[in-house]
Amino acid sequence: MNSPTFSSQLLEEAVEQFAKLPGIGRKTALRMALFLLKQPIEDVNLFSASISRLRNEIKFCMICSNLSDADVCPICNDKQRDNSLVCVVENAKDVLSIENTGQYHGVYHVLGGIISPMEGIGPADLRIEQLEQRVAEGTIKEIIFAFSATAEGDTTSFYLYRRLSRFSVQISSIARGVAIGDELDYTDTVTLGRSIQNRLPFEVKQNK
């Protein structure tokens, strides 16, 4: 589709802005702009204000670097949570994914990326020193690496392991294996191999 001749510069600009969002082409951008034109003016102003406030007012938690409205995020602030257990993740989205499971009651450390020579991201670009400082304080008993099961994730785990091994802290990594619901036929050999190596004692799960 060529760029249509818009009869309105305002519409043209809004479409251009929407089309900058990830995964949004000009056609979808136009649909969004026309959708907003049909909404009540107050709703659109709320939308606009929300975007601006998000970018201007959001902070990084001074403890874990997670996204936060205050200096310390609600997770680090939560006295119910175990702050001797720290899960190290790539970004704020991964925190959400893990929180979503409802299975984790420790705290986090957000690195702000993973080591990726392809994208030019090295250890110095990540919040590794801050993690070392937290460990050095002595209250942390266990560190869990929770990275994607990719070469970059493995590299980051290995690098962090070496940096943290001088501290007396337990280091673990989230389990890799056959995903729940996956059939063995369709599981790749590396995953299947690892899941055999890392087999666990069989347990009959009781419903709570």
Next chain:
Amino acid sequence: MNSPTFSSQLLEEAVEQFAKLPGIGRKTALRMALFLLKQPIEDVNLFSASISRLRNEIKFCMICSNLSDADVCPICNDKQRDNSLVCVVENAKDVLSIENTGQYHGVYHVLGGIISPMEGIGPADLRIEQLEQRVAEGTIKEIIFAFSATAEGDTTSFYLYRRLSRFSVQISSIARGVAIGDELDYTDTVTLGRSIQNRLPFEVKQNK
């Protein structure tokens, strides 16, 4: 996916706002919000301002009801265009689609919808009186109906035809037929039947 526990209310609000857009779920909305957090602050402010200005400042052309920044849209204002030829369309998006073809040099009339009993849209909800007024002024020679090839489109054409037949104006409708690139095998019988009825003298198109 359940709603994740966001560590930031600002993020939560932005995700909710994005998720109101057509075709955007919470997961994509989150991706958009996190994307904006990584963009320069000025860019995000431009995005936010563009949305707000779009909704607050856009106007409807007082002649054709198309979206416009000024009282009269650039199409109605264009002295090169034939204002004795009026193409009647459902909405501003259809104007864009037709402009995109580069084949039309008349002007438009945007109805603001089509007659749809299912959605409770009747003739009174559309800008039909304004169209009659334009025709009554006497400069219009031909009206082209350019609606979707649906029951609603056909109903609207038929209704408008009856309303406009009292004026001495030529009324036509865009051609229906086998779409360019479509194979006959896969063309539905109604379309194929119509394209036989509405056959045209064969012409060898010369390259200009």
